[in-house]
């Protein structure tokens with residue numbers, strides 16, 4: 001959906017750049033709180049617009065993100081992890097459920113709400129520059145018909161992807177390809193999502209797992225994922241997916257109805273959230289991707305809520321999407337994985353086996369107390385993690401020589 005650009009007029013209070021998970025989430029929050037003057041600028045169809053994706057997150061029902069329920073494709077009350085030895089651990093993270101949205105459904109839902117909000121307009125244009133002005137900031141953009149527009153605003157929230165990524169000590173990528181499969185016979189249990197299935201051959205560096213989200217007894221999203229330094233070719237993902245579907249899941253005869261592929265940076269880089277007095281970065285560009293898991297969606301929605309609340313008080317504040325302790329622990333884990341000091345499949349399998357599931361998911365959302373985190377830490381390979389923690393402060397964060405490998409797919 002797109003509405004005609006307003007001709008130049010009074011400055012907006014807020015301009016949001018980028019209409020993905022973060023930009024839409026913030027626009028939705030501001031519309032819901034009746035914010036009087038918001039422009040959302042999203043790139044027109046073309047290379048800047050990411051392909052359709054699925055976004056998963058866990059949520060308390062009712063309670064968290066109920067307003068997006070209409071766009072939820074599926075949800076699961078039980079989660080399963082398979083160790084490399086084939087042993088399965090099935091857990092019930094009640095009161096949390098795991099939920100899946102498709103980005104196109106989310107976009108449709110939010111755009112329909114924005115269309116009913118008199119204070120919000122949506123502009124299809126490419127944002128070229130964002131710079132500060134005496135009264136705030138200005139976004140210069142180009143419309144699909146080649147016109148240049150200048151959008152002055154009191155505050156700008158920018159979610160355009162960052163290239164290259166900031167300096168880091170560890171630069172891994174969570175990269176994956178998934179098939180939406182339709183099997184000839186019923187093969188899936190729609191109640192159970194397989195979060196990590198380590199029964200796949202493990203790469204020489206990093207780790208690999210299957211991920212299965214059943215949508216019906218004969219339909220599922222089946223993914224092959226690696227945490228490593230470089231994405232694979234489509235042919236290599238397809239070979240891994242064929243092996244996983246045929247030899248591990250024994251799906252029998254199936255058709256692939258559509259494909260999703262992506263790469264998410266897993267890095268201990270520091271992401272600036274404020275690039276000028278009135279200019280903020282949000283979303284992945286502002287560090288909302290949790291380094292150790294790649295999950296981003298729920299964090300950006302929580303952050304949007306906080307930004308909308310701050311704007312209601314008359315000033316903008318963008319709280320950090322993840323706490324310091326969470327980022328410090330993730331930095332240790334990423335380096336321990338990257339150096340091969342810990343065995344990734346054993347590490348994650350042990351966490352699911354030994355930590356109560358609701359606590360583990362809350363931990364991944366940064367919602368645990370130091371005491372709970374201490375007890376989770378004791379369930380990890382303590383010696384290897386401690387050694388890594390002790391060396392991290394002495395390692396410099398280095399700039400990448402080339403764009404982060406995880407950005408090639410985006």
Ligand SMILES: Cc1cc2nc3c(=O)[nH]c(=O)nc-3n(C[C@H](O)[C@H](O)[C@H](O)COP(=O)(O)OP(=O)(O)OC[C@H]3O[C@@H](n4cnc5c(N)ncnc54)[C@H](O)[C@@H]3O)c2cc1C
Pocket residue numbers: 017018019020021022023041042043048049050053054055056057125126127128159160161260261262263264282283284285289294295296297298
């Ligand atoms: C395939 C895939 C699956 C994922 N699955 C999950 C998941 O299940 N759960 C989870 O929590 N996270 C997931 N992630 C990670 C993360 O949630 C997503 O990457 C999420 O889209 C990040 O939100 P964002 O708003 O920061 O960026 P995006 O959603 O990528 O939005 C950026 C927006 O900026 C716009 N844009 C870019 N350049 C310009 C420009 N110059 N002018 C105007 N607009 C511009 C683009 O059109 C786009 O709409 C996934 C990522 C990928 C790639």
